[in-house]
Amino acid sequence: MRPLNVLSVTSEIFPIIKTGGLADVAGALPSALAAEGVKVITLVPGYPAVLGTLESSNVVHRYPGLFGGTASLLSGRAGDLDLFVIDAPHLFDRPGSPYLAPDGRDWPDNAQRFAALARAAADIGQGLAPGFVPDVVHAHDWQAGLVPIYLSLAEGPRPATVMTIHNIAFQGVFPPYLLFELGLPASTFTIDGVEYYGQIGFLKAGLQHADRITTVSPTYAKEIQTREGGMGLDGLLRVRAIAVSGILNGVDDKVWDPSADTNLMQTYDRDNIDARIANKEGLQKRLGLSQDPDVMLFGAVSRLSEQKGLDLVLASLSRLLAGGAQLALLGSGERGLEESFRTASIVHPGQVGCFFGYDEGLAHLIQGGSDALLVPSRFEPCGLTQLCAMRYGSVPIVSRVGGLADTVIDANEMAVAAGAATGFQFGPVAVSPLTDAIDRAKALWRDRQAWRRLQDNGMSADVSWRRPAKQYADLYRSCLPT
Numbered sequence: 510m511r512p513l514n515v516l517s518v519t520s521e522i523f524p525i526i527k528t529g530g531l532a533d534v535a536g537a538l539p540s541a542l543a544a545e546g547v548k549v550i551t552l553v554p555g556y557p558a559v560l561g562t563l564e565s566s567n568v569v570h571r572y573p574g575l576f577g578g579t580a581s582l583l584s585g586r587a588g589d590l591d592l593f594v595i596d597a598p599h600l601f602d603r604p605g606s607p608y609l610a611p612d613g614r615d616w617p618d619n620a621q622r623f624a625a626l627a628r629a630a631a632d633i634g635q636g637l638a639p640g641f642v643p644d645v646v647h648a649h650d651w652q653a654g655l656v657p658i659y660l661s662l663a664e665g666p667r668p669a670t671v672m673t674i675h676n677i678a679f680q681g682v683f684p685p686y687l688l689f690e691l692g693l694p695a696s697t698f699t700i701d702g703v704e705y706y707g708q709i710g711f712l713k714a715g716l717q718h719a720d721r722i723t724t725v726s727p728t729y730a731k732e733i734q735t736r737e738g739g740m741g742l743d744g745l746l747r748v749r750a751i752a753v754s755g756i757l758n759g760v761d762d763k764v765w766d767p768s769a770d771t772n773l774m775q776t777y778d779r780d781n782i783d784a785r786i787a788n789k790e791g792l793q794k795r796l797g798l799s800q801d802p803d804v805m806l807f808g809a810v811s812r813l814s815e816q817k818g819l820d821l822v823l824a825s826l827s828r829l830l831a832g833g834a835q836l837a838l839l840g841s842g843e844r845g846l847e848e849s850f851r852t853a854s855i856v857h858p859g860q861v862g863c864f865f866g867y868d869e870g871l872a873h874l875i876q877g878g879s880d881a882l883l884v885p886s887r888f889e890p891c892g893l894t895q896l897c898a899m900r901y902g903s904v905p906i907v908s909r910v911g912g913l914a915d916t917v918i919d920a921n922e923m924a925v926a927a928g929a930a931t932g933f934q935f936g937p938v939a940v941s942p943l944t945d946a947i948d949r950a951k952a953l954w955r956d957r958q959a960w961r962r963l964q965d966n967g968m969s970a971d972v973s974w975r976r977p978a979k980q981y982a983d984l985y986r987s988c989l990p991t
């Protein structure tokens with residue numbers, strides 16, 4: 510098969526800069542795709558963290574003016590990632606979050622910043638870097654949403670475009686007066702163009718103009734075509750239904766490998782799951798939980814936001830903790846939720862332990878030391894923590910939505926009897942179904958053999974990028990001219 514060149518366009522990439530699962534996906538896909546004969550170079554903004562890790566870079570192009578300042582397009586490597594980087598200090602030389610100012614609000618020039626990302630992507634798509642002419646440009650989320658429209662406006666040959674939705678809740682909506690500044694002609698401000706309820710919609714524009722649209726699970730691909738799940742874009746997605754598909758995420762099995770994870774007290778694999786007990790002890794110690802191997806330990810690793818449904822865990826807490834069970838939470842986000850969990854840890858000392866902030870090592874220890882992992886999301890495009898949990902022998906308890914519904918096999922009686930179950934699903938997303946699932950999990954946990962089977966099934970499931978990478982490679986090939 511002919512090797513393919515793909516330009517991946519993303520606003521974050523693991524291990525350099527990450528706020529969520531998008532970074533994990535962008536960081537892991539390139540090497541998984543290499544095995545499918547797809548050469549990926551990723552275009553990212555030149556945040557300080559990116560420029561700081563870039564090795565042996567060279568200048569591909571100089572822009573005399575890119576949205577308000579001079580800029581250079583660099584190419585280089587960072588670890589095993591091949592990158593194009595937009596070195597534009599006036600847009601990206603800022604500390605902290607890629608999206609938010611220190612006061613927690615969006616940077617006021619996010620439209621220009623991510624239009625610059627899309628502009629450079631479209632230029633590379635049209636041959637700006639002669640050593641790498643992409644067959645396909647793969648745009649991730651609203652930050653790369655203008656790529657397909659910039660390319661559709663360009664003269665001459667252009668690559669195919671794929672637009673992936675990682676979370677339709679974030680759409681990149683900006684005021685209409687920016688149209689010309691963004692390099693968009695008046696003719697694009699229509700319902701078939703960038704216009705979105707009187708504003709400019711970056712994601713909307715991407716979905717309108719991309720050759721193919723993907724999202725990160727088959728169930729979410731259906732949900733976003735409904736009024737409830739589409740958050741205003743369902744109509745467009747229904748019109749484009751033939752172009753829409755869902756490809757599940759995987760996890761990077763080198764980053765998430767319990768047999769070689771230096772964040773754990775004790776590494777282990779399927780054949781010595783009992784060794785996890787040292788991680789449970791370590792986790793209890795780290796979060797100030799009572800040192801007791803014989804109580805069930807629930808974990809959660811999550812952004813603290815409405816989406817993730819952790820308020821339902823708070824509402825279920827007395828049932829969850831009944832009988833001495835424990836909760837270990839790692840989260841960051843909304844202040845109110847943080848406060849409520851902090852209070853819970855004071856009210857239930859030794860039973861609720863929290864760490865607020867971002868901590869990669871602790872995320873791994875929770876996966877390696879908890880008995881079950883809670884993911885009670887209101888919606889979840891794919892979700893990665895339930896996949897990590899399976900790989901680490903922590904049994905996921907998930908709401909039956911999006912990618913959670915597609916990746917966890919509920920321990921109903923038949924699935925347990927057939928030896929197929931990998932976790933617990935509940936629905937609808939509300940307190941009492943969650944509490945029922947927690948009770949079911951607690952009951953099965955007491956049956957050590959049955960629980961071991963759940964862990965073993967999860968650990969032997971293939972949650973790697975191998976299958977998804979093949980699906981992406983097939984998709985890329987299918988959208989090329991024959």
Ligand code: ADP
Pocket residue numbers: 528529530531533810811812839840841866867868869872891892893894895
């Ligand atoms: P989302 O992208 O919606 O936040 P995902 O489940 O797709 O959800 O991905 C979340 C990723 O971020 C996972 O790799 C998870 O381990 C990680 N993560 C979430 N919260 C934290 C945190 N507070 N500290 C460290 N890692 C976190």
Ligand code: GLC
Pocket residue numbers: 529530531534675676725758889890891892893912
């Ligand atoms: C988004 C979604 C999450 C998904 C991740 C990576 O952040 O919320 O469900 O796993 O993107 O695709």
